[in-house]
Amino acid sequence: MSIVAGKRIVLGVGGSIANYKVIELARQLTVAGALVDVVMTEEATRFVTPLTFQSLTYRPVYTEMWSTLENAAAHVKLGEEADVVLVVPATAHTLASIAHGLADTMILTTILATRAPVMLVPAMNVNMWQNVATQENVALLRRRGLHVLEPDEGMLASGITGRGRLPEIERIEGELRALLGRSSGRLAGRKVVVTAGGTHEPIDPVRFIGNRASGHMGYAIAAAARDEGARVILISGPAALQPPMAVEVVRVETAQQMHDAVHEHVVDADLLVMNAAVADYRPAQAVDHKLKKTQEQLTIGLERTPDILQSLVDIKGPIKVGFAAETNDLLAYAADKLKRKNLDLIVANDAVGSIGQPDIEITLLDVDGRHTTLPRQAKALIAEQLLEHVLQRWPDRLGRTDAPNSTPSTRFQED
Ligand code: CTP
Numbered sequence: 001m002s003i004v005a006g007k008r009i010v011l012g013v014g015g016s017i018a019n020y021k022v023i024e025l026a027r028q029l030t031v032a033g034a035l036v037d038v039v040m041t042e043e044a045t046r047f048v049t050p051l052t053f054q055s056l057t058y059r060p061v062y063t064e065m066w067s068t069l070e071n072a073a074a075h076v077k078l079g080e081e082a083d084v085v086l087v088v089p090a091t092a093h094t095l096a097s098i099a100h101g102l103a104d105t106m107i108l109t110t111i112l113a114t115r116a117p118v119m120l121v122p123a124m125n126v127n128m129w130q131n132v133a134t135q136e137n138v139a140l141l142r143r144r145g146l147h148v149l150e151p152d153e154g155m156l157a158s159g160i161t162g163r164g165r166l167p168e169i170e171r172i173e174g175e176l177r178a179l180l181g182r183s184s185g186r187l188a189g190r191k192v193v194v195t196a197g198g199t200h201e202p203i204d205p206v207r208f209i210g211n212r213a214s215g216h217m218g219y220a221i222a223a224a225a226r227d228e229g230a231r232v233i234l235i236s237g238p239a240a241l242q243p244p245m246a247v248e249v250v251r252v253e254t255a256q257q258m259h260d261a262v263h264e265h266v267v268d269a270d271l272l273v274m275n276a277a278v279a280d281y282r283p284a285q286a287v288d289h290k291l292k293k294t295q296e297q298l299t300i301g302l303e304r305t306p307d308i309l310q311s312l313v314d315i316k317g318p319i320k321v322g323f324a325a326e327t328n329d330l331l332a333y334a335a336d337k338l339k340r341k342n343l344d345l346i347v348a349n350d351a352v353g354s355i356g357q358p359d360i361e362i363t364l365l366d367v368d369g370r371h372t373t374l375p376r377q378a379k380a381l382i383a384e385q386l387l388e389h390v391l392q393r394w395p396d397r398l399g400r401t402d403a404p405n406s407t408p409s410t411r412f413q414e415d
Pocket of ligand 1: 255278321
């Protein structure tokens, strides 16, 4: 199940032209199953009406701190009940007010009263962002454990270009999922390495040998592990997809580069998922100039690439999950690879019905001979179930490294 499902998210909305993007964020979080309580500043209501948010979240929207009895009770209650408090956009004034503990609006009292993680998403004029006053407030907030996103660079509402733009909604949602994962996910404190996509083996500077892998499956696994709070290293071959936000992406092209990247990152990993469709052969001699059409027939000599999983047979630390995409004798080939590559689990799937497709059916084969088939579904759902299977199967080798919600916070002085 998605990390945001059933979560209480307080979404503080400041006054900005970027508010039209925040509407979409509130909608997406609601669709993902979150209970989104929107709190708007007076200025925010000039750009977008409370009714817009109310219609999309199906929940009351809070505006003035003392205007109704309900709001009077909510000014601390919302913060106490929240799983996370998010402020989008956080203006320079809001950042300064939070940094100095002001409490004259509903969003400020909520933040002062909550023990939940807080994420602030600034958006402002470039000079306001770069002003030492703002930067020192941001540094102070970060020292206290609040999560402040860097604004994007680009064209600002004032017409000038610089850092200060509200990040894209996908980035805000990705960062929020990672933050929720670290506070209540089951892989907090763990490191997960995922490989994805196919590799390109150069023939000459403009041509390569590749395959049809799209990266969808590996990217979905990386997103699912991030949502559970893991630090995720996504080693990706060339892919046209946008990688999930809040994961560390290492881009590679060839099997050799993927081999080197996996070796670099796997050392202290808790889980390795080798989803990539790594080329088995590469041109023995990549030429450094574009091949010309001088012959009727062209023969390109191929040599084996390194087998990455095979090269890790003696590594005992991480749980190792491989994939076997086959066109025939699926389970027999998969079982052979599981044994030969010394894996903990192999994911068997029909190559034709899965590579480059939006959905997939898989069979999980365990070291002890257990089979589990997951019926055809969207790759994002399969990724969550695959991770669930791994979490259930090896609770002693995975699981968070501390208790949920015990993220150390410097925000409170205990008696
Ligand atoms: N794999 C790897 N390095 C390679 C080739 C594959 O680590 N050079 C990994 C894949 O990422 C996958 C698993 O090994 O997790 C099985 O890949 P597959 O291509 O199905 O198997 P091969 O070992 O290449 O065997 P064959 O080509 O004979 O099917």
